[in-house]
Amino acid sequence: MSAAAWLERAANLASALPRRRADDERMRWSRDRLAAWQRERVAEIVRHASERSPFYRERLGGPVRGPVELSALPILTKDQLMDRFDEVVTDPRLRLEALLGHIEALRGDELYLGEHRVMTSSGSSGRKAVYVYDRPAWRAIVMTANLRMSRMVGLKPGVPRPRIAVVAAPDGKHMTFRGGASMDVGVFVSRRFSAASPVPELVAALNDYAPDLMLGYPSTLAILAEEQIAGRLRIRPKWVTTSSEVRTASMAERIRAAFGVEPFDCLGLTEIGIAALDCTEHEGMHLFEDLSIIEVVDEHGRAVPDGSPGAKILVTSLWNRVQPIIRFEVGDLMTVTSEPCACGRTFRRIVALDGRSDDVLELPGPSGLVSVHPIHLRGVLGRHAAVVAYQIVQREDDLEALVVLAKDAAPEVVVELGCDLVAAVRAQGAEVPVVVRAVPAIVREPGVGKLKLVRARPRGCP
Numbered sequence: 001m002s003a004a005a006w007l008e009r010a011a012n013l014a015s016a017l018p019r020r021r022a023d024d025e026r027m028r029w030s031r032d033r034l035a036a037w038q039r040e041r042v043a044e045i046v047r048h049a050s051e052r053s054p055f056y057r058e059r060l061g062g063p064v065r066g067p068v069e070l071s072a073l074p075i076l077t078k079d080q081l082m083d084r085f086d087e088v089v090t091d092p093r094l095r096l097e098a099l100l101g102h103i104e105a106l107r108g109d110e111l112y113l114g115e116h117r118v119m120t121s122s123g124s125s126g127r128k129a130v131y132v133y134d135r136p137a138w139r140a141i142v143m144t145a146n147l148r149m150s151r152m153v154g155l156k157p158g159v160p161r162p163r164i165a166v167v168a169a170p171d172g173k174h175m176t177f178r179g180g181a182s183m184d185v186g187v188f189v190s191r192r193f194s195a196a197s198p199v200p201e202l203v204a205a206l207n208d209y210a211p212d213l214m215l216g217y218p219s220t221l222a223i224l225a226e227e228q229i230a231g232r233l234r235i236r237p238k239w240v241t242t243s244s245e246v247r248t249a250s251m252a253e254r255i256r257a258a259f260g261v262e263p264f265d266c267l268g269l270t271e272i273g274i275a276a277l278d279c280t281e282h283e284g285m286h287l288f289e290d291l292s293i294i295e296v297v298d299e300h301g302r303a304v305p306d307g308s309p310g311a312k313i314l315v316t317s318l319w320n321r322v323q324p325i326i327r328f329e330v331g332d333l334m335t336v337t338s339e340p341c342a343c344g345r346t347f348r349r350i351v352a353l354d355g356r357s358d359d360v361l362e363l364p365g366p367s368g369l370v371s372v373h374p375i376h377l378r379g380v381l382g383r384h385a386a387v388v389a390y391q392i393v394q395r396e397d398d399l400e401a402l403v404v405l406a407k408d409a410a411p412e413v414v415v416e417l418g419c420d421l422v423a424a425v426r427a428q429g430a431e432v433p434v435v436v437r438a439v440p441a442i443v444r445e446p447g448v449g450k451l452k453l454v455r456a457r458p459r460g461c462p
């Protein structure tokens with residue numbers, strides 16, 4: 001790490017540390033107090049956007065000053081954000097074309113113009129998007145969330161310094177990498193490991209590093225758990241946190257069995273930063289509602305009742321002034337509850353995270369196409385003790401289920417899974433053959449190392 005990079009990280013950490021008590025207190029405010037705070041933040045971010053972003057000024061009909069009803073503001077789509085990128089941002093030096101070039105050349109935590117972190121969404125569905133955080137936004141959002149995460153899981157600074165391993169995207173284009181890199185200073189040691197590396201390489205590197213806290217995609221950590229059980233991986237992390245993918249019951253069980261700890265789960269979205277983490281009750285992830293607002297809505301953008309699954313979410317960043325993200329549409333299938341949590345924190349919780357809306361399969365039934373939610377297939381594959389990893393691929397005439405089986409799995413499991421999947425699909429009113437194939441590994445998304453559990457055919461295809 002260069003001296004400049006070290007200073008940058010140290011300054012970011014130093015800016016967030018003194019606020020930690022206030023940051024924690026907000027998680028225990030009454031809902032009314034939090035709502036009032038959110039209204040103030042929304043008014044401020046909308047005022048700023050309407051004054052400084054030509055795009056928002058136009059869509060909001062000029063500068064907006066005073067209180068704003070968030071739910072009355074227009075929804076922002078990814079196409080709008082990208083088509084009019086240069087007008088959305090509030091810093092005229094930021095131009096999409098130049099940022100794309102910067103992203104292509106990114107290897108680590110390099111800053112654009114010495115102050116902006118530029119990232120892309122993982123692009124698992126269609127068009128990639130570009131997100132920018134200037135230094136104040138990075139500190140207010142990502143550093144606050146990083147330190148809050150370490151406190152919520154109980155990771156305390158000390159000597160020797162706690163060692164964090166982030167097993168995720170291999171380079172600085174992605175939020176998990178940049179967020180992890182930001183912690184590599186001062187009281188913490190943080191190292192990034194590529195989830196796209198061959199497993200033996202990853203195992204050797206982790207054995208060498210011996211992390212205290214390991215954070216990564218659940219599909220990767222489940223495979224590492226298998227390696228630990230087999231005796232090739234020999235680490236003793238006191239904390240394991242999964243992130244950024246759907247975590248199935250069997251993945252969590254495998255992690256528990258291998259490392260002897262109850263895994264935490266967090267939600268990071270490049271659009272708004274780290275958005276949620278579960279507490280030690282492990283009864284859902286508390287949304288970081290003082291950093292961003294997530295509205296769970298149906299396919300027409302109308303709010304769904306508490307505890308009901310939505311068709312997508314609308315995200316608003318309360319602190320990103322350089323690229324205002326206001327009611328931005330993201331295809332996450334999420335269920336949120338405001339039921340109280342035993343930990344006493346009042347922030348609402350995500351009680352189910354079911355992938356992205358493009359994971360919903362359109363399958364033939366006796367009377368036309370039927371939408372089958374990924375949760376029904378996960379019910380079969382995600383809970384089966386013999387399945388280490390899986391991926392459902394929709395093909396021309398059937399569904400193919402690729403499964404990585406545990407070492408001790410009986411060969412007839414493949415047949416059993418096939419029958420269960422056919423039954424699960426049939427229970428939803430669809431009729432389609434399912435082919436189950438045991439494979440040694442599943443190919444991950446290039447460049448990111450994420451694993452998409454369902455690969456549906458794009459809507460509208462024959």
Ligand SMILES: [Zn+2]
Pocket residue numbers: 278279280281286341342343344345
């Ligand atoms: Zn809680």
